[in-house]
Amino acid sequence: MPEVKMTVNGKPASGQIEGRTLLVEFLRENLGLTGTHVGCDTSQCGACVVHVDGRAVKACTMFAAEAEGAEVKTIEGMAEADGTLHPIQQAFQDHHGLQCGFCTPGMVMSAAALLAESPTPSEAEVRDYLEGNLCRCTGYHNIVKAILAASGQDVSRIAAE
């Protein structure tokens, strides 16, 4: 079996893989990073979103071999080493941006990619950017609110519906 090498959350990672090993399988099964979830395995739900060289991708729709030499960031790489949550994670907690939490890793990674591209997005931009992230609990309102709050915008007048 061929070997793949990449950087995951700032640390070198490598392992023996099959050609058909998906990036999400490599992260979860070889590296034990189970924060990245597999919701649908059909490229639709976005629970598996991670960053590859700074860009949000669905880790269930990319082979591990394609990430050779790449910088990968997963949900485990978001909080500080001392456990302090990333501002987006904190905003999800503060604004009840999750219920069951299954979609949350993908939501947070997509939100981080959006805020890197557009630091103070409008509500419409946030909703548009989350097109590929499905949540079956919240109805999205508090997720959108949390992302707007994480961008430093005043959300006190946005009511949850």
Next chain:
Amino acid sequence: MYAFDIERPATIADAIKALGSGETQALGGGQTLIPTLKQRLAAPERLVCLSGIKEMQGICTADDGALCIGGGTTHATVAAGAGAYPALAALAGHIGDPAVRNRGTIGGSLANNDPSACYPAAALGSGAVVITSNREIAADDFFQGMFTTALEDGEIITEVRFPVPEKASYQKFEQPASRFALVGVFVAKYGTGVRVAVTGASEGGVFRWSEAEAALSSNFAPGALKGLALSADGMISDLHGSGAYRAHLAGVMTRRAVAAAG
């Protein structure tokens, strides 16, 4: 997925060499091919991954003003970097979702020629030239029916060259679950005439609506299409819409595209 080997060449020459033997399949961004492999609808012995080929990525302008897009360029890169052709940038920016646009490529989309994909409408509607590893193919000759193109085994799209029109617009009526085009129409007005390409509607894949092109070439206004209608014969009929519905929708989206192009 069935098991296969995977190769990741760094140059076009190495990719062609790798594609030349056995049951091999080129892998672009994988946003269609990987789900297809998961469903065991394809079983190649070997995948040749094109995403590591830097010489196939990026956007530039040719001496004649045409916009040249590398075959391995992602939708996100085209959306952000094809400002010289705003209708094309807008089309690329509405394919799939952001994460899909960060992986999916123009070459992969055109080579797959899904009957509901957006890019074939842009290529045919612009009279683009598809440049492969060994020849140049006019868009009019490239698309040969649903999931069928002029590409031969082992041939890959290295670049697509789009003449930039005076005005253009792509209007997509999304199938609300898949977000693919239920019907999409690309209209482009050039000095030499107007081109109209329809995707999502026909069992034969993307096609040009020549009656609409003639009418719009003499009068580029939505009203010029009055009285023109496509036949429902040969249109896709499924649970999302009948052939007659799609034929009607193509007329509506063409008028919207002309109005939006201004």
